[in-house]
Amino acid sequence: MFTKRVRSLIRRLSPLSRQLGLFERLTVVIPPPKRQHAEPARPPTTRNWAPQSAVSALPPLTQGPINVRRAGKSRISDSKLSSIWAELIQQFFPERTELLAYTVAWSTRRQRRTLASCNLRRKLVNVALELNRPDCDQWLRPLLYHELCHAVLGESIGREGGRRAWHGREFRELERRHPHIKALDLWMKQGGWKHVVRSHRSQQAAKARLK
Numbered sequence: 001m002f003t004k005r006v007r008s009l010i011r012r013l014s015p016l017s018r019q020l021g022l023f024e025r026l027t028v029v030i031p032p033p034k035r036q037h038a039e040p041a042r043p044p045t046t047r048n049w050a051p052q053s054a055v056s057a058l059p060p061l062t063q064g065p066i067n068v069r070r071a072g073k074s075r076i077s078d079s080k081l082s083s084i085w086a087e088l089i090q091q092f093f094p095e096r097t098e099l100l101a102y103t104v105a106w107s108t109r110r111q112r113r114t115l116a117s118c119n120l121r122r123k124l125v126n127v128a129l130e131l132n133r134p135d136c137d138q139w140l141r142p143l144l145y146h147e148l149c150h151a152v153l154g155e156s157i158g159r160e161g162g163r164r165a166w167h168g169r170e171f172r173e174l175e176r177r178h179p180h181i182k183a184l185d186l187w188m189k190q191g192g193w194k195h196v197v198r199s200h201r202s203q204q205a206a207k208a209r210l211k
């Protein structure tokens, strides 16, 4: 009952939140086993970018690019993720140095369906915090390469059947260039991601019991 109420409250708040830019993101939702991609709700806009004065008022950061869009919630790149991102650009798209400006960070919330997302407008790539464990390191490259392909193709990606084909032919042709994409797909199909989520949940629960 309580959950129902909360859900309906969230539903009612959502349009407002979207207007305020709170929940707005271009999420690359990847439910196992088949990947899906949510199309952005509206065309690109610079309306929500923080003015330069707000940016310069921010405290200095020690590392990584800064997300200027939300002065209150700026994100900092994770050093491991951003170095993989930079290596992938160097290896596959050396001419696209502007993509180095992306912030690449672990998600701040737990994820159940989304392994990673690429927000073209905020130049932000989020990777599920559940994947921040040594046995998942091997998946970070193909996963970040997938998001990099979104960044490379941008919002001008072709349409198929009247909708922007985020994972259409153009995308798949580009994605295929990475040698480990197939292995990542197979890992997801075989329940690898589900296992990671379950194991993260149980670790968190065990920690909570110890407190």
Ligand SMILES: [Zn+2]
Residues within 6 Å of the ligand: 028, 036, 037, 146, 150, 166, 167
């Ligand atoms: Zn995608």
